Amino acid sequence: MVPGxxxxxxxxxxxxxxxxxxxLLVGRARYGLxxxxxxxxxxVLMSSEGTLYPLLxxxxxxxxxxxxxQESREGPPRRYYALTAAGAVALQEFRPAWRGFRDAVxxxxxxxxxxx
Amino acid sequence: MSPQTTHPLVARYLAExxxxxxxxxxxxxxxxxxxxxxxxxSALDGTARTEADVRAAxxxxxxxxxxxxxxxxxxxxxxxxxxxxxRAWVPSTVATLQTLxxxxxxxxxxxxxxxxxxxxxxxxxxxxRTVSEGASVYVGSAWDAIPAVMVTLPFWMVVCVLVAICGLxxxxxxxxxxxxxxxxxxxxxxxPALGDAVVGVxxxxxxxxxxxxxxxxxxxxxxxxxxxxxxxxxxGVAARS
Numbered sequence: 009m010v011p012g013x014x015x016x017x018x019x020x021x022x023x024x025x026x027x028x029x030x031x032l033l034v035g036r037a038r039y040g041l042x043x044x045x046x047x048x049x050x051x052v053l054m055s056s057e058g059t060l061y062p063l064l065x066x067x068x069x070x071x072x073x074x075x076x077x078q079e080s081r082e083g084p085p086r087r088y089y090a091l092t093a094a095g096a097v098a099l100q101e102f103r104p105a106w107r108g109f110r111d112a113v114x115x116x117x118x119x120x121x122x123x124x
Numbered sequence: 125m126s127p128q129t130t131h132p133l134v135a136r137y138l139a140e141x142x143x144x145x146x147x148x149x150x151x152x153x154x155x156x157x158x159x160x161x162x163x164x165x166s167a168l169d170g171t172a173r174t175e176a177d178v179r180a181a182x183x184x185x186x187x188x189x190x191x192x193x194x195x196x197x198x199x200x201x202x203x204x205x206x207x208x209x210x211r212a213w214v215p216s217t218v219a220t221l222q223t224l225x226x227x228x229x230x231x232x233x234x235x236x237x238x239x240x241x242x243x244x245x246x247x248x249x250x251x252x253r254t255v256s257e258g259a260s261v262y263v264g265s266a267w268d269a270i271p272a273v274m275v276t277l278p279f280w281m282v283v284c285v286l287v288a289i290c291g292l293x294x295x296x297x298x299x300x301x302x303x304x305x306x307x308x309x310x311x312x313x314x315x316p317a318l319g320d321a322v323v324g325v326x327x328x329x330x331x332x333x334x335x336x337x338x339x340x341x342x343x344x345x346x347x348x349x350x351x352x353x354x355x356x357x358x359x360g361v362a363a364r365s
Contacts (some may be wrong), residue, residue: 012180022197022198039162039166040159040163040166041163041166041167044163048184055186056164056185056186056187056190056191057184057186058141058160058163058185058186058188058190058191059186059190059191059193059194060159060163061156061159061160061163061191062152062191062192062194062197063194064155064159065152065155065156065159065195066152066197067153069151069152074207080166080169082169082170083165083166083169083170084165086162086166087159087162096310103348105126108165110194114233
């Protein structure tokens, strides 16, 4: 990334990152550090691990995720986040919306490249 | 989860975050803070929990302001409600003025430390001249501090006012800050004079170097410690307000 990219990315992330979190929870509950490490792996989806928690709090408040405590082999019990039925529906609805949005952006960018 | 011990750096980070989130709904605010706390504790599992480990874990979490910005979802962060006299600008300004003052004191004082040596020229009846070296004399005195104090007076007066109104220092710390400039001026003039009085003119130069070390290392070091202490307290106040 080059300097300045971060502010562009933070605008692009808004609205999409929640669904990336929901997608990571499909099929299995995960704890915060686990989700954060996955999302910050390439620095594109998330730059600071801590920014995950306001997002998780919003998702829980909206009823899209639920939390439970599970024992950990490495230390104290951990709070795990799991997808709720409403969360699964929201993710299902987001997929086609995202594809349409992504295709529209791609098309606009390709057109602008061709007319240069 | 309630970790048995929380490292002071983690506690400070969480206090700052909690303060930044004061306009967020209480349940959500607590959820974010405990989530970040659990995250840091999970990241520290399996480490020796040294200061370096803690700093690395907090660096991964990112600045508290970045977490708060995400919580406010695009809304501006609340402005600090800390009183003006408890904000970081006060110690920063005092640090700048004291540094400039110390440099002026050094400049004025060191240019006044001078050793002069007298020489006598005698001429014999045959017209032959003989030059005899006399004793070297230190011409300075402790009162040479006065010009240095006068030069730094404008800086010193502002420092006195700022230190007096600022609530980030304790009384002993305030006294040290107020005395720093005049004490430095008197040390730089008085110690060479003392060296001259005790050892003679040979004692002037070592005493001048000792005074220089005392002012730069002692005075400068004390200034750094006191300013950093005030900045830390200011951050604590900002986080709680």
